[in-house]
Amino acid sequence: MADTTNSDGEKLFQTSSPSDNSDLGSAKHRQPHGESASKSSREDGKIEIKEADNMHKLGFGFPTWKKWTILTVIFAVQVSMNFNTSVYPNVVIPLTEHFKISGQAARVGQMIFLVAYAFGSELWAPWSEDFGRWPILQLSLFLVNIWQIPCALAPNYGTIVVGRFLGGLSSAGGSVTLGMVADMWEADEQQYAVAYVVLSSVGGSSIGPVVGAFIQRYLSWHWNFWIQLIFGGTVQLMHFILVPETRATIMLDREAKRRRKAGEANIWGPNELKESRISVKEVLKIWSRPFEMFVREPIVLCLSLLSGFSDALIFTFLESFQPVYKQWGFGVIAIGLAFLPINIGYILAWFSFFPFIHRHRQIRRRDPDALQPEARLYWLLWTAPLETLGLFGFAWASLGPERNVHWIAPMIFSGLIAIANYSIYMATIDYMIASYGPYSASATGGNALARDFLAGIAAMYSTPFYEKLPGPYTLEYPTTILACLAFLVTIPIYVFYWKGPIIREKSKFAQTLASDRKKNIGGGESKGGRAGDVGEKAEAGEMEKGP
Numbered sequence: 001m002a003d004t005t006n007s008d009g010e011k012l013f014q015t016s017s018p019s020d021n022s023d024l025g026s027a028k029h030r031q032p033h034g035e036s037a038s039k040s041s042r043e044d045g046k047i048e049i050k051e052a053d054n055m056h057k058l059g060f061g062f063p064t065w066k067k068w069t070i071l072t073v074i075f076a077v078q079v080s081m082n083f084n085t086s087v088y089p090n091v092v093i094p095l096t097e098h099f100k101i102s103g104q105a106a107r108v109g110q111m112i113f114l115v116a117y118a119f120g121s122e123l124w125a126p127w128s129e130d131f132g133r134w135p136i137l138q139l140s141l142f143l144v145n146i147w148q149i150p151c152a153l154a155p156n157y158g159t160i161v162v163g164r165f166l167g168g169l170s171s172a173g174g175s176v177t178l179g180m181v182a183d184m185w186e187a188d189e190q191q192y193a194v195a196y197v198v199l200s201s202v203g204g205s206s207i208g209p210v211v212g213a214f215i216q217r218y219l220s221w222h223w224n225f226w227i228q229l230i231f232g233g234t235v236q237l238m239h240f241i242l243v244p245e246t247r248a249t250i251m252l253d254r255e256a257k258r259r260r261k262a263g264e265a266n267i268w269g270p271n272e273l274k275e276s277r278i279s280v281k282e283v284l285k286i287w288s289r290p291f292e293m294f295v296r297e298p299i300v301l302c303l304s305l306l307s308g309f310s311d312a313l314i315f316t317f318l319e320s321f322q323p324v325y326k327q328w329g330f331g332v333i334a335i336g337l338a339f340l341p342i343n344i345g346y347i348l349a350w351f352s353f354f355p356f357i358h359r360h361r362q363i364r365r366r367d368p369d370a371l372q373p374e375a376r377l378y379w380l381l382w383t384a385p386l387e388t389l390g391l392f393g394f395a396w397a398s399l400g401p402e403r404n405v406h407w408i409a410p411m412i413f414s415g416l417i418a419i420a421n422y423s424i425y426m427a428t429i430d431y432m433i434a435s436y437g438p439y440s441a442s443a444t445g446g447n448a449l450a451r452d453f454l455a456g457i458a459a460m461y462s463t464p465f466y467e468k469l470p471g472p473y474t475l476e477y478p479t480t481i482l483a484c485l486a487f488l489v490t491i492p493i494y495v496f497y498w499k500g501p502i503i504r505e506k507s508k509f510a511q512t513l514a515s516d517r518k519k520n521i522g523g524g525e526s527k528g529g530r531a532g533d534v535g536e537k538a539e540a541g542e543m544e545k546g547p
Helices: 064-086 090-101 103-131 132-153 157-169 174-184 192-219 222-242 246-263 278-296 298-328 332-337 341-351 355-367 371-381 385-397 408-468 477-504 510-524 536-537
Strands: none
Touching: 064 090, 064 103, 064 132, 064 174, 064 192, 064 222, 064 298, 090 103, 090 157, 090 192, 090 222, 103 132, 103 174, 103 246, 103 278, 132 157, 132 174, 132 222, 174 192, 174 408, 174 510, 192 222, 192 332, 192 341, 192 355, 192 408, 192 477, 192 536, 278 298, 278 408, 298 332, 298 385, 298 408, 298 477, 341 355, 341 371, 341 408, 355 371, 371 385, 371 408, 371 477, 385 408, 385 477, 408 477
């Protein structure tokens, strides 16, 4: 396992590890089984088993049906985690009645879960790298499920707040699920899988209100948490039975033990040769890097804020739908069903990426250096404006039946917002994976941090935002303000599409990648074991200007 280091000797994500979304190179360049294991440069003479010699033993070697079975279970896991965030608003009114608290106080449970989730997903990441995806995700799911019990049985509201905070902090989220994608697909082949995982993330946030409406209408408030527990327990059992370990270093350790039992006494796995599994200093560096990139990298900062703003819109809608659709006499169930157009929009957006993913894969197979990372933003140039358009439309469709506006109008515009929201999340994640290579786990971590954190803040301001603005258009003006903000935050998409290569050249992380690429070329690695990561490849090519 070759580690990448910067000029200060800081350990970065391992370039030979698929877990950090780095490209492992094309199969035709990999060494045959056993070639590199025949010699050892270690003083103790131990031979470390290499990924390049055992690709068929790793997640990359799984048959297609097995990869997608695993990913479908992970899809369900991700949906359940995001379902926990979005079903809670339906318990706000019952909690205010039961515990005699204000609506704002009851929404603290929503806010605290999302903010804790934002940081929790980052805190889990280094442990899944070192100890494996399977045990970490099992532990995360177990803890999330455990914290549902005190919430469901809470004798007071403070117990619910504490339980929600611990539940959010226990949620591993995309830091592990996207890592599993990188465990099974090379960077140039990941896009279909990434699109699927992104669908699970946004979809989980929008099915919560649909299910929550039925819980609110027919069950007591306790069942809001019991249903979260039932859903979480089901996906944990599915994960326990159907999902094997995919982390490369763990699988190599197992392969080394198997070969030693078979008589190859001097074969060792990468973790077996470490003096310590993971140091406190290393954990702190890994934890701090997403925050550093969020602050110092303009691409990460702007696109993460854009993605976070879009996600916050969905949670703002959880509050705005009620006063908007009540104008047409919608009850609890009907308001919940009004979220179905958002789910339809997500599915349409997911399918809309397929032609572009297919085309890009065909181009890269002919010439791996033909596309720059900015090519992955192309479809977003067309779908991002739907967010502004949808918000403006939703705002003034909220005039209601008194102005002869049909209820289908705000639903159509909410579907357009959903298309933009999915596209923004998918394209920004995809672009960061291509741009930052071995740093992409930290870059996408900043994206996830912004989405969950801003969504948590939205839980507190949404209702006052729609209730307190003066004037005759208390429903229309707030969404119009959001539309204006959406216009502003989408501008960087076009800047990065056209000026991205120049911006990346000035990046500390891009400079380190360029330095590593030169070293690899000088050492002959470009024709041997590994091709560079996808970000390195793309930097050498030409930016696609359109389909």
